[in-house]
Amino acid sequence: MFSNLLLAIDGSDHSYRAAKKAIELGKLSGEATVEILYVLDGSKSKSDVLQYGDSDSATRRRKEMLQPFEQLIREANLTYKTTIILAGTPAESIIKHANNGEYDCLIIGSRGLSTVQTMILGSVSHKVMKYVKAPVLMVK
Amino acid sequence: MSFAEKIKKEWFGNVRGDVLAGIVVALALIPEAIAFSIIAGLDPMVGLYASFCIAIVIAFVGGRPGMISAATGAMALLMITLVAEHGLEYLLAATILTGVLQILFGVFKLASFMKFIPRSVMIGFVNALAILIFTSQLQHFVDETWIMYALVALTLVIIYGLPKFTKAVPSTLVAIIVVTAIAITMNFGVRTVGDMGALPATLPIFALPNIPLTFETLMIIFPYALALAIVGLLESLLTASIVDDMTDTESNKNKESRGQGIANVVSGCFGGMAGCAMIGQSVINVKSGGRGRLSCLVAGLFLIILILALGNVVVQIPMAALAGVMIMVSIGTFDWNSLMNIHKIPRTDAIVMVVTVGTVVYTHDLAQGVLAGVVLSAIFFAWKMSKVKVESVLSTDKTEKTYYVTGQLFFASVTEFLEKINYNDNVTKVIIDVSQAHLWDDSAVGAIDKIESKFEQRHVTVEIRGLNKESSKLLDKIGGLSKASGH
Known part of the structure; x- marks a missing residue:
């Protein structure tokens, strides 16, 4: 059964849709735990600190960003847990975290980077699909 | 936490991660230190000695464990005129004075004054820095053949392409090795690091700058030292905040100001140029697993060992490879996020950012850009507040x-x-x-x-x-x- 779910998000609309699907999946078994996973890229720290002034404000903004996701899961009467990985590289950190735990399914949104960005960065979701051992649900 | 426990945690809490990350950082530091020396119009050794001294001293006296400090582009860009008009000895004196000013800044706990520098000015600062690093490389393309362009392009392809296949080795290092090997074996006769200045394989020695100790000297170096002190602290405290954010820990900003000062005094006494914390290298360090003071110490030590051992190889690195690395540094320094969001932020913030960048690009002086940005922000603020x-x-x-x-x-x-x-x-x-x-x-x-x-x-x-x-x-x-x- 899908009772232990990992939801990898980046705060985008894609990941909000992924969260909704994760809840649908979790409701199937009645009592499911959804772990929200947010990976903070090292270089994102730089742009966040520049944009919000200092580390404290950047952290607060991130928590604000995570709130709608937590609320969505809470309202669906499922248990949630939030994990933030700092100074990571999105694909690698998600893969490592997913493979270190026992998850029935990983749910991830397709982020829709532009062609150029994908060329340089590589697609996070493709890498994740390839290397995560648990089943992966990619939500478009 | 007791004092002893704190020391143990900051130094030996993460030995393996710190040593590995320190080595990675040292490899990335060498080409940058050489390139920044050349930007300032100095022998490569000045930047390398500075990076060695600053990294080692800051490991002990810095306020932000895990942050990397060394010779930087921001500081190199500020000293070009001083070096061109008065030479190395005056720069060393200015470096020591920079350190003294920064120590005073830290002792009087002025770090909180940084809050008077608006975010849009900070964003303008890093963007202007990126643009200046890029334009400083253009001189290396003057009167060059297609070979120069091809080697720079190859460097960039390796730097950005290699991580897609493996992240085991730093791609900058591979790029430099490959391009150097090609340039040597094909005997292109392109300009190399050796053509830009001497690189003696000796340890730095203590010597006070050889300058007349007069009021006139002070008047020459003081404006430079003040600009260096401000810009150095600006970048260091910004970097400290970024490392705080990446590691979810806090740091002592006044101690860091003091530490930067001590490091610059030592650097100036050992023939090095003024430096500060480096955003790019600190991000590399933390991402590679560096968290403690040991990482910066290892970076400094490994850097000097490599230079002493491989000095005669280093002089053969083509300028094309360094120019490629600097273009990468410039792309990495620029805050692209600010460009994407420029239509979303308040109009006045966008103007402040653009004016900061414009002033720097026009005057080639980061300190003047920051000043212009702060003054303009104050005017905008007064203007907004004056609506009754x-x-x-x-x-x-x-x-x-x-x-x-x-x-x-x-x-x-x-x-x-x-x-x-x-x-x-x-x-x-x-x-x-x-x-x-x-x-x-x-x-x-x-x-x-x-x-x-x-x-x-x-x-x-x-x-x-x-x-x-x-x-x-x-x-x-x-x-x-x-x-x-x-x-």
Whole structure:
């Protein structure tokens, strides 16, 4: 059964849709735990600190960003847990975290980077699909 | 946490991660230190000695474990004129003075003054820095053949392409090795690091700068030292915040200011140029697993060992490879996020950012850009605050008029405020309701005085209503004085 779910998000609309699907999946078994996973890229720290002034404000903004996701899961009467990985590289950190735990399914949104960005960065979701051992649900 | 425990945690809490990350950082530091020396118009050794001294000293006295400090582009760009006009010895003296100024900054706990530098100025600062690093490389392309362009392109392809296949080795290092190997074996005869200056395989030695200790010397180096001190702290404290954020820990900003100062004094005494914390290298360090003080120490030590052992190989690195690395540094320094969001942020913030960048690019001086940005922000702020809203209501029997004032009353807003008061109304009493306003300075008190006296001349009674505590205190203090002196 899908009772232990990992939801990898980046705060985008894609990941909000992924969260909704994760809840649908979790409701199937009645009592499911959804772990929200947010990976903070090292270089994102730089742009966040520049944009919000200092580390404290950047952290607060991130928590604000995570709130709608937590609320969505809470309202669906499922248990949630939030994990933030700092100074990571999105694909690698998600893969490592997913493979270190026992998850029935990983749910991830397709982020829709532009062609150029994908060329340089590589697609996070493709890498994740390839290397995560648990089943992966990619939500478009 | 006791002192001993703290030391143990900061130094030996993460030995394996720190040593590995330190080695990665050292490899990335070498080409940058050489390139920054060349930007400043100095021998490569000056930047390498600086990186060695600063990294080692800051490991002990810095306030932000896990942050990497060494010779930087921001500082190199500030010293070009000094080096060109007065030479190395004056630069070393300026470096020591920079350190002294930074130590004072830290001792007097001025780090909190950084809050007066708006975010849009900081964003402008890093973007301008990126642009200057990029343009500083253009000179290496003058009168060069297609080979130079091809080698630079190859360097960039390896730097950005290799991580897609493996992240085991730093791609910058591979790029430099490959391009150097190609240039040597094909015997292209392109310019190399060796053509830009000497690189003796010796350890730095202690020597005070050989300059006349006169007031004149001080007047030459002081402006440079002040600019270096400010820019160095600006970048260091920004980097410290970024490392705070990446590691979810806190750091002591005043201790860091002091540490940067001590490191620069030592660097200047050992023949190195002034430096500061490096955003790019610190991100690399933390991402590679570096968290503690040991990482910066290892980076400094490994750097000097490599230079002593491989000095004769290093001189053969083509300038094309270094130019490629610098273009990568420039792309990495630029805050691309700010470009994507420029239409979303307030118009005035965008203008401040652009003016900061424009000033730096025009003057080639980061300090002047920051100053221009701060002044412009202050003007914008005063301009926004100077909007006062005044609504007037006439009583039913038309003998009394009430002005409701909303906003901040100070030197910039009183003119607008006074224009909205009509002295020619045929009334017997005027009420100025300032319950939604705040009186800030002498000009505000003066404006109230002016209204009172003008109406008094017309035999109209004036009542000031709803003064808040601070405003009435101010009115009592200054208003009483000016009235007494008026009679």
